[in-house]
Every structure is written in C-alpha cells, then in structure tokens.
Amino acid sequence: MQNFNFSLIFHTQSFIILFLMYVGVYFRRNRNRHVKIMLTSIVWDFILILQIELARKAIMKAADAALHPSLLLVHLFFAVGSVVLYIFMLRSGYQILKGNTDKRSFHKKMGFITLFFRTMTLFTSIYVIK
Numbered sequence: 637m638q639n640f641n642f643s644l645i646f647h648t649q650s651f652i653i654l655f656l657m658y659v660g661v662y663f664r665r666n667r668n669r670h671v672k673i674m675l676t677s678i679v680w681d682f683i684l685i686l687q688i689e690l691a692r693k694a695i696m697k698a699a700d701a702a703l704h705p706s707l708l709l710v711h712l713f714f715a716v717g718s719v720v721l722y723i724f725m726l727r728s729g730y731q732i733l734k735g736n737t738d739k740r741s742f743h744k745k746m747g748f749i750t751l752f753f754r755t756m757t758l759f760t761s762i763y764v765i766k
C-alpha cells in the first residue's frame with residue numbers, strides 16, 4: 637500500500653511536469669512565459685529525481701524492474717538522457733536571452749528531442765515502477 641502511494645505520487649508529478657513542458661512549448665513565442673514555465677518544470681523534475689532517489693529503497697521492493705530488466709535499462713536511458721538534454725536547453729536558452737539568436741535553431745531542434753526523451757521517460761516509468 638505504501639509503495640502504491642509512492643508510485644502514484646511520483647507518476648502524478650511526472651505527468652504534471654511533462655504537461656507543463658508541452659504548455660511551455662505552446663508558449664514558445666512568449667519569451668517571458670516560456671522561460672518561467674520551462675525553468676519551473678526543469679527544477680521540479682530535479683526535485684522529483686531527488687524524491688525518487690530518497691525513496692528508492694522502499695520502491696525497489698515493489699518495483700517490477702526485476703521482471704522487466706531491459707525496460708529498466710530503456711527507462712534509465714531516456715531518464716538520464718532527459719537530464720543531459722536539460723543542460724543543453726538551459727545553456728542555449730540563456731544564450732538566446734543574452735542576444736545570441738544563432739542558437740535558436742539549435743534550441744528548437746534540441747527542444748523537440750528533449751520533449752521526446754521526457755515523454756518516453758514517463759511512458760517507460762509506468763512499466764518499471766508499479
């Protein structure tokens with residue numbers, strides 16, 4: 637029961653974060669709003685990683701990871717990839733804000749790759765942690 641609550645809390649946050657990111661992309665032309673929404677979702681995602689890490693011992697008991705070891709690897713690939721991509725998004729985002737508009741096309745391409753990775757992280761997490 638306790639583990640069920642953990643996973644529900646994590647999945648709910650993960651879903652809201654991803655939803656926020658899509659909202660942020662929707663507002664990509666509104667610089668002020670885009671930056672606020674993206675920073676909020678990225679910071680929240682880091683806080684979520686921290687929560688999962690802290691509760692990991694409790695979760696692993698109930699995790700289906702042992703039943704789906706390859707899915708766990710796929711999930712970790714997308715999860716770690718998302719975090720690495722966030723660094724590129726933060727860097728290129730700040731460069732655009734500083735006036736380096738050449739970075740826009742890089743930011744845009746990486747932005748869609750980041751969204752894909754983060755979406756896959758959520759989908760694969762559903763099978764890894766139940």
Ligand code: HEM
Nearest residue numbers: 664665667671674675725726729730732733740744747750
């Ligand atoms: C996962 C995170 C993010 C995604 C998926 C994302 C995605 C995008 C996309 C698709 C655009 C439109 C690019 C274009 O059409 O040329 C854009 C623009 C922009 N982004 Fe991001 N972004 C993210 C995070 C950030 C962050 C963290 C910052 C700031 C620190 C930022 C700053 C900007 C700026 C300044 C623009 C140009 C807005 C304008 O004046 O039109 N982005 N972003």
